[in-house]
Amino acid sequence: MTGDIEAREAVGDYKAGWHDPENATIRFDFGLSEKVVRDISELKNEPEWMTEIRVKAYRHFIERPMPTWGNTEELMEIDFEKVCYFLRSSDQTGNSWDDVPEDIRNTFDRLGIPEAEQKWLSGVTAQYESETVYHSIREDLEKQGVIFLDMDSGLREHEEIVKKYFGSVIPYSDNKFSALNTAVWSGGSFIYVPKGVHVEMPVQAYFRINAKNMGQFERTLIIADEGSSIHYVEGCTAPTYSTDSLHSAVVELLALPGAHIRYTTVQNWSNNVYNLVTKRGVAYENAKIEWVDGNIGSKLTMKYPAVILKGEGAHAEVISVAYAGNGQHQDAGAKVHHMASNTTSNILSKSISKDGGRGSYRGMAKIMPKAENCRLNIVCDALILDEKSRQDTYPTMEVGNPTAHCEHEASVSKVGDEQLFYLMSRGHTEAEALGMIVNGFFEPFTRELPMEYAVELNKLMSLEMEGSIG
């Protein structure tokens, strides 16, 4: 308990850092083995082909070494034997909040999920530990044929679609953590939007880790059929503990010809969570994929949302912001592969580091030899707020076609004294002035968020800036 108090003091104002008593109905022992992988699959009564994929992925995970790039020191600290790979908190997925166990319901109430659902969402999935505890979708969307399920239900109810697309964008052999996720995945979202259907209001998934040393490995698959569109929003929080938790998700998007997928993330894990996520989308002819990615929390984030522009005229947009505070390393970025002609992409990355935090942009942009007339633009801006902090950028650009127009620019600077002086001469305190400058710096990201998220993020950033002067 003392450790928890110390951890809470260390992370300061992280307001989602409480935890509930653990009331697991099923909890696996710590550690990973082939038996654990098979047990998860058996518990979920999965088809054999899925069990086989899990086992293959597990073997690949065991054989594959840890990445030799990035923050290798912190990566090596992960003890995979001290992680709980499956924990069930509720025996059913409720489609009314009344069906959700009271303590879990209270948690999501405090996080404001039911309220947001009533006001501005088309559907909500709430995942607590390893599985979804609540799920709903608006009736009119269901009637139009939109499928919005948790991934476990998706596999049960639409096995053929899942079998066709699962791992087609991110195979288990892609990297060590996609192998881990494929081996032990549980929960996540499965969405199919039929041809020509536009889901006007966003759907949201909320991920909460409650238990200590927990691993959360959700798997999300979104398929937008021809000419359809959807906006998916995900948020996440966890309690503050003195020991580490692991979040390793895989997200696969398929935007079929003319479709549009926007995937928004506001990542606010507590500072004891390793956030090692693989996200990738494939955009076919004239399709558009947008990743709007905010990273505020976690101990170490390694996340590079990717788009493969496979069809002519496809477009990718990645807007990401990162805030790295005390003890945090936000290693985020983007990848775009232009495989087809006349494809375009924009990447905008904003990063702030403070109190010894480290922010890194890591990107890959590739124009394939047969992709004619592609355009690519990358802008990375970073602010360092004090002498203890650090910013890096590691962009890679490979251009294999002479008709491509590619640009990348990055800058690292501090907050300008003149900007601070101007705002203070208008009556603001230093902290207020800095908060305003930082919110302005993040504005290209916040203006893309649903309003409620943007307001919350601005408040959060202003809070983080308090006491940062001097």
Added chain:
Amino acid sequence: MDASSQYLSTDRPDRADHLWRYTPWKKIHPTGKISDIPSDFSTPHISLKTIDGSALPPGISLTSGNTISEGLPVDEKITRCFLEAVTEESKFTLTVAPRFKSSVPIVIEISTGGIFCSAHICLDIGKLAELELVTVVRGACDWFGMLRTGSTGEGAITSDVVVNRLEHGNLLRVESISIPRDSQFKAGTVSSGSTITKADLRYRMFQPGGNLNVLGSILSAREMSLDHHIEIYHDSPETFSRLNWNSACGGSSRTVGTGMLRVSKGSNGADAAQLFQNLLLSRDAQADSIPELEVSEHDVVGCGHGTASGPVDQEQMFYLESRGMSPNESKSTLIAAFLNSTLSEMGGDKMHSWLVSELDSDLNELGD
């Protein structure tokens, strides 16, 4: 432990390291067998002269042997040890006296021959010296390894240009230069020779007031693969650096420009920027850039980098053609202008004219 033993005991480099991503050590090693240190290396013929053939001014000399400089950047052990092992018998030092001044650029002419050839050249430039130096590599050896190490003097103003005119074969070039207090150092690279080039160029400003300008004019044609890696270290307050690297890439060639700009804690007032620009001239050409940045000091004037790749601008082509130029002439003119933007910064008029005359034939080939 001698250099050979150090090389053999050093771990092989990791392909994940961006220095080795495109041209791995095995590819540039003389035999491709990385446990080999061939013994049959020859020493190139090296001479020191002025660019216009006039007599050398007093205060500058090229002698056998080497000197040790302070403040050198951390280098890649594998290439450093290998080159030290194969240059045991071919070490030279360029000594420039304090307050040396020359109105004429100085040339170190290196003529290579045989199968394997190598040289280690140390720069020992005195305080407050002012000079323009060109090191030009020619010849037809199959593999040439060049290690250049050294330091400029405090308050010295130096233009140091390396021109690669090897007829074919592979070039491994490793440079490690330290820049002391109030010293201005211009490091130019002009590359239009060799089939494969791997260059690892590192510069460190280890005292206040260091000023560095790294410039590249790279012409890549036929099946060349020219891979240049540039690391710049700001390890002291009030230091300044710029990197401008222009590559024109034709035929089925490939250029790689990777940069690392490191600003260490305590280097307040650092002002650093790097820019890689690639002109793609043919369907099979490829250009890759990785300009990396690591900033651990918050009180900087600014640190930035950029990269841009694209074809010859069609509007500019149209403009020149409407003035009566043929398409080939227009293209050659635009390529020359593109490369000249960095070439013209490498030194004064005399050096510039000399560099342009060296590159004329290669420019025409790219324009065709």
